[in-house]
Amino acid sequence: MIRRILPPVITGVLLLLAWLALHAALPASQQFLLPTPVRILSAAAARAPELASAAAWTATAALGGFALATTVAISFSLLLASSRLVRAALYPYVMLLQMVPIIIIAPILILWVGAGLPSVIIVTFLISFFPMVVNNTQGLLSADPNLVDLFRMGKATPWQQLWLLRVPSALPYFFTGLRIAAVLAPIGALTGDYLVGTTSGGNAGLGITAMIASTRSEIPALYATAFIACALGWVFVATVSAASWAALHRWHDSYNQN
Amino acid sequence: MPSPVAQLKSVTKRFGAAPPVLDDLSLTANPGDFISIIGPSGCGKSTLLRLLSGLTPASSGDINVLGHPPGETDRLAYVFQEPTLLPWLDVNGNVEALLRLRNLPGTEITTRREQALQLVRLTDRAHHYPRQLSGGQKMRVSLARALTLQPDLLLLDEPFGALDEMTRDHLNEELLTIRDQQNWTAFFVTHSVAEAVFLSTRILILAPHPGRIVAEIAVDFSHPRTDELRRTDAYLRLVAEVSRQLRAVEPANATP
Numbered sequence: 478m479i480r481r482i483l484p485p486v487i488t489g490v491l492l493l494l495a496w497l498a499l500h501a502a503l504p505a506s507q508q509f510l511l512p513t514p515v516r517i518l519s520a521a522a523a524r525a526p527e528l529a530s531a532a533a534w535t536a537t538a539a540l541g542g543f544a545l546a547t548t549v550a551i552s553f554s555l556l557l558a559s560s561r562l563v564r565a566a567l568y569p570y571v572m573l574l575q576m577v578p579i580i581i582i583a584p585i586l587i588l589w590v591g592a593g594l595p596s597v598i599i600v601t602f603l604i605s606f607f608p609m610v611v612n613n614t615q616g617l618l619s620a621d622p623n624l625v626d627l628f629r630m631g632k633a634t635p636w637q638q639l640w641l642l643r644v645p646s647a648l649p650y651f652f653t654g655l656r657i658a659a660v661l662a663p664i665g666a667l668t669g670d671y672l673v674g675t676t677s678g679g680n681a682g683l684g685i686t687a688m689i690a691s692t693r694s695e696i697p698a699l700y701a702t703a704f705i706a707c708a709l710g711w712v713f714v715a716t717v718s719a720a721s722w723a724a725l726h727r728w729h730d731s732y733n734q735n
Numbered sequence: 736m737p738s739p740v741a742q743l744k745s746v747t748k749r750f751g752a753a754p755p756v757l758d759d760l761s762l763t764a765n766p767g768d769f770i771s772i773i774g775p776s777g778c779g780k781s782t783l784l785r786l787l788s789g790l791t792p793a794s795s796g797d798i799n800v801l802g803h804p805p806g807e808t809d810r811l812a813y814v815f816q817e818p819t820l821l822p823w824l825d826v827n828g829n830v831e832a833l834l835r836l837r838n839l840p841g842t843e844i845t846t847r848r849e850q851a852l853q854l855v856r857l858t859d860r861a862h863h864y865p866r867q868l869s870g871g872q873k874m875r876v877s878l879a880r881a882l883t884l885q886p887d888l889l890l891l892d893e894p895f896g897a898l899d900e901m902t903r904d905h906l907n908e909e910l911l912t913i914r915d916q917q918n919w920t921a922f923f924v925t926h927s928v929a930e931a932v933f934l935s936t937r938i939l940i941l942a943p944h945p946g947r948i949v950a951e952i953a954v955d956f957s958h959p960r961t962d963e964l965r966r967t968d969a970y971l972r973l974v975a976e977v978s979r980q981l982r983a984v985e986p987a988n989a990t991p
Contacts, residue, residue, distance in 0.1 A: 623819045630788060630813050631836040641836075645823045728823045728864045 487719040520697035532705050539666035542601020550606055554613030575607035583672035592675040600669030601649040604663040609654035616650025617643045649729055652721035659713040667706055739763045740888050740920040746796030756782045764920055771923045771931035771938045775985050779926035780924040784822040784890045788813050801887055812881035814891040818873035827861045830879045840902025851879035854913050871902040888920045902990050905961055909935050915959050928977045942984040
């Protein structure tokens with residue numbers, strides 16, 4: 478246990494020391510560029526309610542977009558994996574969805590849906606959907622051909638072949654996609670907030686909070702926002718990693734035995 | 736004369752426009768036969784099993800398996816070259832997988848699974864996952880899974896080819912022990928002459944281009960057969976004889 482906890486703790490302490498050293502090395506007139514952790518914490522404490530609501534808002538948007546992307550990606554990959562013809566007909570357009578520049582989609586979204594949570598969720602969805610649909614489809618198509626023969630010999634119905642063979646075979650791929658999406662979703666929610674969010678009714682997310690802090694040159698608050706965004710991303714990835722471990726560690730080679 | 740377990744009449748199998756993989760093959764397997772099929776690569780050994788199982792259709796000719804066209808009997812089981820286990824299921828789950836596909840009642844599944852696990856002596860590994868098993872144990876799980884189908888005809892496609900000689904010898908003996916308790920007929924594809932002689936009642940030597948039967952050798956050693964058999968002169972003479980016939984059909988310039 479100690480051997481697992483100690484290395485990251487030591488790294489953290491070293492990074493903190495480097496930070497303080499860098500701060501001290503800067504000329505006094507430039508020190509505002511890299512505030513000390515204490516200044517950042519006190520700035521965060523001073524705005525705790527505002528930052529907490531912004532974090533909750535962004536977390537909601539990220540979770541909403543992530544859930545939507547997961548659901549749509551699963552349905553879509555089942556469809557894509559069902560036949561070569563469907564794949565040929567749909568795949569280019571799935572690719573296209575990923576190529577659409579968010580910065581151009583943003584004004585259109587505002588016109589269609591209006592600025593606010595639904596638009597931010599759509600931006601998050603667009604950013605995190607692609608890696609999942611690609612991985613899921615790949616996984617569903619990657620069942621061991623020998624096992625496919627076994628199921629054919631066993632006269633499995635197409636339904637049995639899907640649920641008892643293709644879906645379990647796709648699980649490691651599914652979690653790879655899910656992990657990438659878990660990294661992308663909070664970034665998508667921040668970017669979305671920045672581009673299609675709204676400040677009306679105190680509904681600002683972390684993207685807008687950062688923008689405001691930046692225009693007011695409130696550097697410690699800006700850093701505080703960045704750390705909260707990192708923490709949010711970390712929670713997403715940690716949750717997905719835990720789910721992945723629970724589903725795969727007993728049988729998949731990506732997890733060591735014992 | 737009991738009705739044959741499997742019968743092939745003038746069966747030809749070709750893929751596309753290429754020369755046939757099997758050409759005009761006729762063969763009858765009677766109840767209790769243990770038929771080994773041996774021959775150089777490309778002689779259609781595995782294709783023969785795939786035809787019998789219905790995994791692939793014949794290009795021409797008649798095949799009858801347990802009174803049905805191939806693929807239409809549920810008294811046939813197949814043991815693949817690889818263990819072909821589902822890595823996300825433990826030993827229990829893998830052994831009963833084929834029974835689950837047939838939607839048998841739960842108690843029936845449990846009974847057959849336990850019997851099969853006992854036959855291959857893996858009851859103590861019931862909750863292990865495939866990656867925790869040795870190569871020999873994986874193959875025994877694969878065999879147990881086939882036996883749960885209570886087959887009349889067992890098709891084995893080089894099942895022990897990837898194992899070391901010791902393990903292979905042990906599994907050969909186990910396979911015969913199981914066979915003595917049950918009464919299935921077997922087709923057994925192998926590259927090992929010693930294995931073929933030890934297990935079989937009949938050995939078929941196939942030649943390639945196109946695949947055809949060039950010799951049939953009867954193996955009359957009495958059952959039960961044990962490790963002792965491997966040290967008898969009669970056994971060693973027969974291994975030498977089969978090896979000689981096998982060499983005769985190998986491509987002339989083949990390098991070992």
